[in-house]
Amino acid sequence: MTTSLKEIEKTDTGVDIWGIRKLYPDSEKDFQEWYMREARPKEDPQFQNWKNANVKKQPDGSFRVDGMGGTGKGQVRVEGRCASRTKKWLNGEVTVYAKYLEDLTNSSTAPGSYSYQVYLRGANHSTSMPCLGSCYKVRIRKDKSVAIVKEVQHPEYSSNRPGTRKIAKEVRGNYLGVKEVVYNFQENGKTFVKVELWIDENGMDANGVLDTAKQNWVKMAETVDRGGWKAMDSASTCPSVNVDSTTKDKRQPDEIISLPGGTADWNCAAFRTDGVAAQIKHFSVREIQPPGTGGQTQTPSPSPSPPIPISDSLKAWIEEALYNASETTGTYQCRLCEAPVTGREQMVPHARDYHNVGKQPPPSSQQP
Numbered sequence: 001m002t003t004s005l006k007e008i009e010k011t012d013t014g015v016d017i018w019g020i021r022k023l024y025p026d027s028e029k030d031f032q033e034w035y036m037r038e039a040r041p042k043e044d045p046q047f048q049n050w051k052n053a054n055v056k057k058q059p060d061g062s063f064r065v066d067g068m069g070g071t072g073k074g075q076v077r078v079e080g081r082c083a084s085r086t087k088k089w090l091n092g093e094v095t096v097y098a099k100y101l102e103d104l105t106n107s108s109t110a111p112g113s114y115s116y117q118v119y120l121r122g123a124n125h126s127t128s129m130p131c132l133g134s135c136y137k138v139r140i141r142k143d144k145s146v147a148i149v150k151e152v153q154h155p156e157y158s159s160n161r162p163g164t165r166k167i168a169k170e171v172r173g174n175y176l177g178v179k180e181v182v183y184n185f186q187e188n189g190k191t192f193v194k195v196e197l198w199i200d201e202n203g204m205d206a207n208g209v210l211d212t213a214k215q216n217w218v219k220m221a222e223t224v225d226r227g228g229w230k231a232m233d234s235a236s237t238c239p240s241v242n243v244d245s246t247t248k249d250k251r252q253p254d255e256i257i258s259l260p261g262g263t264a265d266w267n268c269a270a271f272r273t274d275g276v277a278a279q280i281k282h283f284s285v286r287e288i289q290p291p292g293t294g295g296q297t298q299t300p301s302p303s304p305s306p307p308i309p310i311s312d313s314l315k316a317w318i319e320e321a322l323y324n325a326s327e328t329t330g331t332y333q334c335r336l337c338e339a340p341v342t343g344r345e346q347m348v349p350h351a352r353d354y355h356n357v358g359k360q361p362p363p364s365s366q367q368p
Contacts, residue, residue: 015212016033016035016095016284016286017035017284018035018210018282018284019210019212020095020177020203020210020212020215020282020284021212021215021217022093022286023093023179023181023198023217024093024181024183024288024289024290024291025288025289026286026287026288026289027091027286027287027288027289028289030087030287031286031287032082032083032087032089032286032287033284033285033286033287034046034080034081034082034083034269034284034285034286035283035284036080036282036283036284038061038063038281038282041055041063042055045081046080046081046082046083047078047079047080047081048078048079048081048268049076049077049078049079049270050078051069051070052067052069052070052071052073052075052076052077053065053066053067053069053076053077053078054066054067054068054069054070054076055069055078058208058279060207060208060209060279060281061208061281062097062099062208062279062280062281063279063280063281064101064277064278064279065078065271065273065277065278065279065280066104066107066273066276066277066278067104067107067109067273067274067275068104068106068107072107072108073107073108073109074104074106074107074108074109074274074275074276075109075272075273075274075275076116076271076272076273076274076278077125077270077271077272078270078271078280078283079268079269079270080094080268080269080270080283080284080285081266081267081268082260082262082266082267082268084265084266085264085265085266088260088262088266088267089120089121089260089267089268089269089285089287090121090184090259090260090287091182091183091184091287091288091289091290092120092180092181092182092183092269092285092286092287092288093179093180093181093285093286093288094118094120094178094179094180094181094182094269094284094285095177095178095179095282095283095284095285095286096118096177096178096271096280096281096282096283096284097175097176097177097178097200097203097204097208097210097280097281097282098115098116098140098175098176098178098271098278098279098280098281099173099174099175099176099206099208099278099279099280100115100116100140100142100171100172100173100276100278101172101173101276101277101278101279102172102276102277103275103276103277104275104276104277107275109274109275110274110275111274111275111276112274112275113141113142113143114139114140114141114142114273114274115140115141115142115171115172115273115276115278116140116178116271116272116273116276116278117137117138117139117140117271117272117273118137118138118178118180118269118270118271118272119135119136119137119138119151119180119269119270119272120135120136120180120182120268120269120270120285121134121135121136121182121241121257121259121260121261121262121267122134122135122151122241122257122261122262122267122268123261123262123263123266123267123268124263125151125154125155126154127154127155129154130153130154130155130156130236130238131153131236131238131239131251132153132154132261132262132263133151133153133154133155134151134152134153134241134251134255134257134261135150135151135257135261136148136149136150136151136180136182136193136195136225136257137149137150137151137180137272138178138180138195138197138221139160140167140171140176140178140199141171142171142172144166144167144168144169144170144171145162145163145166145167146162146163146166146167146197146199146220146221147160147161147162147163147221148160148161148163148195148197148221148222148223149161150225150229150231150257151231152231152232152251152252152253152254152255152257153231153232153236153238153251156231156232156236157231158229158230158231158254159229161221161223161229162221163197163220163221164220164221164222165218165220166220167199167201167220168201169201173206174201174206175204175205175206175208175279175281176199176200176201177198177199177200177201177203177204177215177217178197178198178199178200179196179197179198179199179200179217180195180196180197180269181194181195181196181197181198181288182194182195182196183288183290183291184243184258184290185290185291185292186292187226190244191242191243191244191256191258192224192225192226192227192256192258193224193225193256193257193258194222194223194224194225195222195223195224195225196219196221196222197219197220197221197222198217198218198219198220199217199218199220200215200216200217200218201216201218202214202215202216203215203216204281208279208281210281210282225256225257226256227254227256228254229254230253230254231253231254231255232253233253234253235247235250235251235252235253236250236251237249237250237251238250238251239251240252240255240259241255241257241258241259241261242255242256242257242258242259243258243259244256244258269285271283
């Protein structure tokens with residue numbers, strides 16, 4: 001199942017200053033928003049790390065970033081910081097249109113498998129200040145797959161939780177709209193975190209022209225952090241970023257990042273690349289109203305995927321690929337990519353959209 005722009009429009013959440021669809025409504029309390037000042041971004045005190053990112057305006061109105069300014073390491077970490085120390089990002093919707101251009105040949109940071117990443121919560125990611133680097137990240141790979149990951153502190157990462165489908169168009173040379181949504185929710189008196197990755201493949205053409213009527217935001221990945229998603233072998237001396245923590249002076253290996261994190265004065269949303277050149281446009285962050293609070297009672301309603309004939313061979317593929325990852329919670333996963341699925345019904349569009357079933361052999365019967 002996926003969620004399309006047509007369904008989102010029913011929630012009447014409006015559009016931003018550029019005409020980009022808001023997936024979730026603005027927060028009803030302590031609202032703040034930040035938009036990259038595209039006329040003069042370097043004059044904006046909330047826009048940081050632009051010098052190292054080597055930000056350069058392009059003819060199409062976008063900005064090339066390659067990380068070859070300042071230290072020249074080929075690392076881009078451009079930040080949209082919060083408004084003030086008393087008004088940090090918590091429940092947020094981060095938006096950017098990005099184009100992966102090329103791998104760098106003169107960078108001390110080797111290009112990896114990721115085209116770019118977007119993250120929210122926490123502050124600097126530095127080995128000299130590891131406690132500041134707590135965040136949830138969405139990752140867009142060069143092979144068109146996507147993932148969500150958690151960084152409990154720098155550089156302690158959880159395993160990737162892969163998306164349920166792949167991007168259709170080539171990542172290199174095309175603008176893709178990327179939205180990361182992160183919000184807290186309550187369940188049985190505890191605070192957990194939902195993370196979503198949405199992609200728009202149609203709204204902006206390769207020349208950087210946004211056609212708002214062509215936007216089609218599709219949810220590519222989502223996950224819930226209820227704990228158990230470990231990034232370290234043992235607790236650290238960093239202060240907790242879990243609002244429910246019973247060990248405030250320690251950060252647990254599977255820490256749920258339910259607090260804003262960052263320094264005493266600020267936290268941020270950020271766009272990241274490593275060893276690659278990219279272009280970005282319409283970078284923004286908004287504080288949102290989480291589902292189930294205030295005037296919003298649920299997430300944007302999913303629209304059904306086109307029906308797929310369930311052939312005997314597809315049924316057999318699903319039986320091989322689907323396994324019960326946890327008998328106690330009834331959690332299922334795809335054996336090929338470990339993506340979470342709700343069961344056999346969701347495996348049908350997952351098989352089509354992510355694994356292109358019919359052109360690949362069935363998976364091994366061995367569990368990973």
